[in-house]
Amino acid sequence: MTSTSVITIAVDAMGGDFAPQAVLEGVSAALAADPSLRVLLVGSAETVEPFAMVNDHCEAVATSQVIEMGEHPAAAVRGKKDSSIVVGCRLVKEGRADGFFSAGSTGAAMAAATLVIGRIKGVQRPAIATVLPTASAPCVLLDVGANADCKPEHLAQFAAMGAAYATAALGIRAPRVGLLNIGEEPGKGSQLAQDAYDLMVGTPGFVGNVEGRDIPAGTVDVIVTDGFTGNVVLKLMEGMSKHLLGEFKAALMSSPVNKVAAAVLKPSLGALRDKLDPDLHGAAPLLGVDGLALIGHGSSSPRAIASALRVGAVAVRAGLVDSIAASLGREGA
């Protein structure tokens, strides 16, 4: 599944706030950038067929149903067998695609990936992993929302899966793994964090607790937490970046002489904005399912979608799913 030189990604043409237009533009850009990428474009015939007709390395897979944002995820996945999300996951399950990407309903994509593709043997709970920009190197944070309530053994598995992802997606050979907590010393924090710490001690790469302020500093390569805390952290970081860039922009525009200075600084500030841009990584994989399932932000831009497909191809080439299976075997041994 992971060793062919051509990488095939199934893409949900119907998912996301700006679908299908943003998806089609993102797919075009990704295909242009990577000649060994092949896309199975899944969605309504009138959307996917004309696009596949005029784009090399793209094949249309027409579906008759769409899962809307408000639907109950598991019920929608069970009820809409010919939806773009369910069909996309089935393509992975059947080995016709190496991975699946959707910027549609996160809940439905998670439910479809888990129900249709299935879990890697031994995985208790799949987790969504995201890559954060930090002051030093990028850092993997998981879970960012698949599991609002977690047990200590879930967090210990997240550590192994997150480390495998850091190696596969970021090329970090021996990732340093930290547990998000509210104190540095062992014995600090909630009962969940204390129990997870005890389980994680001695596992490869575990460096102990990290605190909120360590996240943007980038002191570790992988940060493990429950899906409630992780989701709050991810959305807070997005909000803070937007807020502070806004404040900065307002300061630059606050007088005529400031505006002149701001014009001089424009290229440097553009580079900074790009560095902080969450679109750079584009999508978050649901780690623990037996195939690559990538979940994009609902507001994904064409650029984010192109990034997602690039990240997906990197993960497939690096053998992410097999290395997660192997790491859980080691963790369980």
Next chain:
Amino acid sequence: MTSTSVITIAVDAMGGDFAPQAVLEGVSAALAADPSLRVLLVGSAETVEPFAMVNDHCEAVATSQVIEMGEHPAAAVRGKKDSSIVVGCRLVKEGRADGFFSAGSTGAAMAAATLVIGRIKGVQRPAIATVLPTASAPCVLLDVGANADCKPEHLAQFAAMGAAYATAALGIRAPRVGLLNIGEEPGKGSQLAQDAYDLMVGTPGFVGNVEGRDIPAGTVDVIVTDGFTGNVVLKLMEGMSKHLLGEFKAALMSSPVNKVAAAVLKPSLGALRDKLDPDLHGAAPLLGVDGLALIGHGSSSPRAIASALRVGAVAVRAGLVDSIAASLGREGA
């Protein structure tokens, strides 16, 4: 206790990374700024007596013990009856001070406030409340670390106490209260968040769930969460502000022409840094104890300490403790 025109605050001279020097400078600045403020300076005789000798409105309270940062909080409070933290709280309990401030061990200050001053009748768990800078008006966040594990009924009490604090400290008459969660709709989130939501529905000011991205946007006046999530949020925001300002500074200094432009912008950027400065509020009260107990950051600067005393005087004048007691009476009614 709260209605005299002179406000008396007991101050721990021994607490904080830069004590006693930073504390003494902060007290000087606060006394100079507010002629109706009186300080009981608590600490070793050689520190507090010479200072009180030369500063009006300051009285020395000599103590023989100090609680160190590494000590077990409750054990230290029980064992060191003549420590600056325990004596400071006793001054509040005995009505000799209207409030107590320490930048020393947060755990010890919490334990002393709870054990020595005692809780307001009906309070299940005191909570630490902090004031965050946001894109619009400042916002109260609680709990930021007193209770790593919470029950739904604790969060419902935090809502009432946080609203009383927003009124007393920020002058907001009818604060909007949000529950920090990982989705906007009812029924989202962890079991704790779902159960807390159900308890909070219908209470005055409750507007529903808020998400991580809403925190810096300032969409509500009070954000309620458990002490684990709140502590992660607080430290992440501090870390993000520092990180992003560092990135801006690096961008401004990245070329000679940028440096010239940066010089032009310096006053505006200084104003922005001040706006984001956590020192502006200086200290976080432990809400729910039967007297004002203010906890400062270990790294408190003289400016932060002066702000803390100013905030303390405002809270005393506004009758914070009585209004919390009244709000809990209403909540329980």
